[in-house]
Amino acid sequence: MGKNESVSIVLCGEAGQGIQTIEAFLIRLFKAAGYPVFATKEYMSRIRGGSNSTEIRVSSRPVAAYVDRIDLLIPLDADALSHLERRITSNTIILGEAAKIKPPEHRPVIDIPFSRIAAEIGNPIYANSVAGGVVAGLFGLDLALVTEEIEGFFGVKSPDIIQKNKEAAVKGFHLGKELRETGRVVFEIRPEAAVSDDIIVSGSEAVALGALAGGCNFVAAYPMSPGTGVLTILAQHAREFAIVAEQAEDEISAVNMALGAWYAGARAMVTTSGGGFALMTEGISLAGMIESPLVVHVAQRPGPATGLPTRTEQADLDLVLYAGHGEFPRIILAPGNLSEAFYVAQKAFQLADEYQVPVFVLTDQFLVDTYYNVPRFALDRVSIKPQIVETTQDYRRYVLAPDGISPRGIPGYGTGLVGVDSDEHDEAGHLTEDLELRVRMQQKRMRKLEAIRKAADRPKLMGNEDYQTLVVGWGSSMEVIKEALAEIDRPELAGLHFTWVYPPAPEAIHYLRQAERIIMVENNSTGQFVKLLHAEFGVAVDHRILKYNGLPFSVEELVREIVTILTEE
Amino acid sequence: MGKNESVSIVLCGEAGQGIQTIEAFLIRLFKAAGYPVFATKEYMSRIRGGSNSTEIRVSSRPVAAYVDRIDLLIPLDADALSHLERRITSNTIILGEAAKIKPPEHRPVIDIPFSRIAAEIGNPIYANSVAGGVVAGLFGLDLALVTEEIEGFFGVKSPDIIQKNKEAAVKGFHLGKELRETGRVVFEIRPEAAVSDDIIVSGSEAVALGALAGGCNFVAAYPMSPGTGVLTILAQHAREFAIVAEQAEDEISAVNMALGAWYAGARAMVTTSGGGFALMTEGISLAGMIESPLVVHVAQRPGPATGLPTRTEQADLDLVLYAGHGEFPRIILAPGNLSEAFYVAQKAFQLADEYQVPVFVLTDQFLVDTYYNVPRFALDRVSIKPQIVETTQDYRRYVLAPDGISPRGIPGYGTGLVGVDSDEHDEAGHLTEDLELRVRMQQKRMRKLEAIRKAADRPKLMGNEDYQTLVVGWGSSMEVIKEALAEIDRPELAGLHFTWVYPPAPEAIHYLRQAERIIMVENNSTGQFVKLLHAEFGVAVDHRILKYNGLPFSVEELVREIVTILTEE
Amino acid sequence: MMGVELYQNKVTDISWCPGCGNFGILKLLKETFHELNIKPEELVMVSGIGQAAKTPHYLRCHFFNGLHGRALPAATAIKAANPTLTVIAESGDGDMYGEGGNHFIHAIRRNPNITNIVHNNMVYGLTKGQASPTSERGFKTPVQLYGVANEPFNPIAVALALDASFVARAYVGDATQTKAILKQAITHRGYALVDILQPCVTFNKHNTYQWFREHTYYLEDDYDPTDRVAAFARALETERLPLGVFYIHPKATFEDHLSMTDGQNEPLFRKEPDLAKLTELLRTKQ
């Protein structure tokens, strides 16, 4: 997208300098001004210091992908310029306090004394509002809107603080306006999509809200980046929605709590990242054996082990696919954007309940930490009808049902008794060493996989139906692939995105077969989805675009890589 | 094999009745008499009661597989006959205390009052020696040998006890001899293979001894059937070999202890089963990241969850293949028989040390609980040369070596400092957020997989080189496939056995390609190795023979299944 | 069905060894439930894996027989999800204090209104006789050939250190008193630990019925179960193990604290998801 369709603003500084505040304010402001807006961040695993940056894309039409390009850079400390070195071009406008950021000779900087202005108003902390005002001025926004948004943003603070921040923003605004009017910095971009009815959420929020919409009323988790956000958000709404949000002593406890909760009639989830999930794998196997529903949110980050705690990767697909000893069915869903994150989380509860299997919502740091406007989530797309039955006196939990799905009773609802057992068991849930029964129970459990396969959502085709080359992705890369394909804009090229990752819909084979060439895009080093496609459909992938430095794909690099492959021939 | 080549003796009774004692004695005795002998058991997850059985095969040439056929059945309680119902034919000779076992009308039993005879000698516990004596008599063994073996067997007991047991055995012997001489029960089988230099070990022993031969000097484990045996045996030899054998508080502790031990220069292993291993998976990922050697013995049993604790299965291959978050190399070895169990365990240490990766020794309940004679293990087949280096002052643990293998130093050996870190790290082991370095480190770790692949042992071809149909197996099914193929005896049929399971040797493709038809044999319900073959070689399997009732394949059923497939065409 | 039979399961093949202390505990449990008039339909037994952990299979009631060491998190959640149920977490000493040690600590801190019954036979029964955390020093096993070297885990002392709401030790050989303790524990509001000394006749030839008889005695009638430090002093006695209720500290339970709007004991499954509130919440994101 050209500069007239999408402007990339990057803020960069130390942890603790308030980048998040400017980010949040600018997102609000631009959305209020009618722009689609998108923000993504990359940050270090530390509380203070280091070099972190946030990219805000202000666009004419919605975008939801990371770009390398920086149109407007606001460095907040001396390290920012070197941290972003490779992304700064001669077209990048750098705007900041020259004294603080110490720009090298060849990097002209538009010097704006944020701190001094803030200090004049009374406190250096107002610098962030000055910066916000400057950006608003540069984009030619309405001053009234700016002050209004300041009011909304600092709503809970004291009137004096609000007033001071307004003052700061107004000062900044005039400086920005002047730059614009003197023609030194001009951004000519007009919104073309209506966003006023949209909502702005982060990936973590989308998952948490989706869970609520799925009837989630129990979350147990042990904090682990980037999975913690979902716990925090649910905890914040726990009283309001009368749900249990418990911080467990470890991940093992969390998953066993969630299973106990489902057993007793709750709708429970856990949220974690790869390392925490590794500890839950025995519990996943328990879910398989007792045929308990379970929703597991795994927000991926680079491994192995502690790896890069605040970065992104898609390398835990194999893990969730095979986690747990023994053999049992499961479902893996990996949302492609924030709308999908909501609906997938919602649907996960329904699927878990219906098939009595663990359902994974597989996201990553990139997805959970992005913010943007999306159409307000519809609350009627998936119905919340709990699948529990009222038990009768002769109730047996594991009736050998033809489709493998035995009606699920819970203690305290009906006159029957509900027994579940991690050993191989009979229909009543009592442990058995009847080896023929074992075989029938194992077959019953595995039969559910076939039912699930039939229910699987198809992958989404993005682009021309007459494609010859198919760019395949899964999970959080959907939007970047979409934007890259739009950029390349070739009729023989289309994208295929899997949100329902496992078991993949059998119909997917048609899309894959039609392609003369398949290019796989994955944020990992071994091509885990390539293996899955091969195993499920016998399809070979011709090219793999893999990235595993902890950052998401950028539109530019994907364009570059795809075009290289296309021209290689 | 006909009755003249191999006789199957089955003992059946409750847990706690001393079946194990008769079993151990008979194995010793037959081996001393020059027979190849094999024993396998199936038992319930309980300490007393239930129905357990042991099969002892006395053969002219070595066999190491389970057969359904029972030539001589010695039931020890009333439930035994119904427990074995389906394996008893009109050719089965049943020998026992009629009063105790209450045989149905149609099952003639040769009544031998074991208990009464024992009681006459002074104590019902001598009944086992009476039974042993009877069997010896039936087979026409030498009485002197019997009394000699009784002496050896009860060697540590008081002279009086030895004397009484001898008396019991002698009485039994004469009863057996009489049956033989009157022609009522005659076993005409003569040993054709020399076994006197052989040793008799169980699968657990073979693994434990192999570990010792691999230089293992540290084992940490939490008890879990069927993985406990290896811990017990190593603990029993701990003082003698000056090794550390520690029962950990849980499996998480065990694996982290093992990693700490390797770091400090020990050669450590853990032993467990699927459920305990599930808890170790975060630790496996740590091994991947800090590039620690690690030997993990996983003795499989049926899952999911607690499943069938004392039964067998091969359903944890997927688990060990993908255990741990993130991506890193590993090696999986699955011995096909007890000799292999020894050499594989030994080699596991060498490989772990050499490539600084986790190495899995994947066995199962069937393998660890069988006993038989094998050629005495050679101690020179794999050399024990620890791969540690003496550090110098500028030592860095993670030097970016071309083959990915950075020389491994340990604290206290040399003048350097050794730092390892579960975060992504620099060459010195310090945590880093340099994302380019991250990529180089990840590539360095993954490079080891290519080196490993080159070193992989090829699968073993069993049978005719001009095969058209290939019966493929992995792990503990090697001997049963071998015997079944010998039984079927068709020139177009051969077997291919994978002991080095992952990464499979690239040369394996030649064997697979040559086959017009591939039949896969696995003790699981989903065909996990089928998937692996497909993923690694793009090879499709034509037929799958799967079994997952908790029992190993029997020779007869494998013959039946293979022949059915061959004739189906 | 009436009386104790009400809790009698159809499963008749009990897999414990003849003479095992577990039989006594099973019998006492049935009597206790009967005498407390806890209906099978209101009762959930939660267990891990081990010989003790099989107990729920021999009772007529709801049961959740989960993973080795993980009964407490499941039990805590079951109680939280439906506070109208009587929830008992029951397992062996290895299960609760070994594999499940971390949950033991933190369940006590959380104080759910559940009863935690531990069959303490000082050995791993089901896995054939290895040392458990409570095995005495010097106890020889196939793995601890030269005798246990570790300091034995003292569940009473640790529970006191964590200020558990109710802490008791019983000996299965004494039916009357053990039942009295069980009743007190189950009716106690909050987490209640009952560590029951239980002979394992097969693998623990040291801590036999006789040994327990000789090495236990009851806390005095005038013993004050509210004095935590005094209770700790008694918990440290090892020559003869005191039996009875060591400590009672009534306090708010986990369920009391849960962030419920209604403050009711309403089970979660009866609550409809509040879509109106969610619509409202979504509007605030606009």
Place this chain on the structure above:
Amino acid sequence: MMGVELYQNKVTDISWCPGCGNFGILKLLKETFHELNIKPEELVMVSGIGQAAKTPHYLRCHFFNGLHGRALPAATAIKAANPTLTVIAESGDGDMYGEGGNHFIHAIRRNPNITNIVHNNMVYGLTKGQASPTSERGFKTPVQLYGVANEPFNPIAVALALDASFVARAYVGDATQTKAILKQAITHRGYALVDILQPCVTFNKHNTYQWFREHTYYLEDDYDPTDRVAAFARALETERLPLGVFYIHPKATFEDHLSMTDGQNEPLFRKEPDLAKLTELLRTKQ
């Protein structure tokens, strides 16, 4: 290199917040090592994950920075594999008492000759301010919105219940005494716990430097650290937290018990596998 510099790593970018109590602990550690004359080549720092757990990266010595909560098993094994090393397991309160709670219990029971230093800031620092096991009742966080409801974990009392060989609490704000305690702990033969109160200036606005100054005091000079019950009574004090060495109980260590033939402190890596013995053993299977 000389003096404290000997322990000064080349890594200069320390990722702690300015003013954090961790800096003080780092400094005291260097001084302690120097004064005890423990060479970097003989010293292994073992840690988990968290802000505290980064400490080894800022020191010059061997280090094993493993998984969250798992420092103690690794440290125990390192010491067992090479008893000539000085081994210190160091992490935060969440790491050691939360995720690692089970290892904390059982490491104490094993009594390896290692020092266990816990940076107790009563909060999860690295993951941005959730409650830790030691957080006080009522402490508000983004997850515990209405304040912590759980009974705080009392590491001193629990260590006493487990009869830990050495139990101490220190406050980083008092350099002299903390260093004295650290020295005593490191030279103690056996497991030694030092729970160091450490302000987290970013996420714990309640337990500040000032709060700790006001809410701590030292055990008296004539305090008897061999009386376990008295120590327990002191451990329960919460109005003002006693500092100092609560308890010392010298006893055989894990390494002492290890089934070694030689009884020597010889590191395992120096021992050749005994193939002659193995040949002998194989012969017995014949």
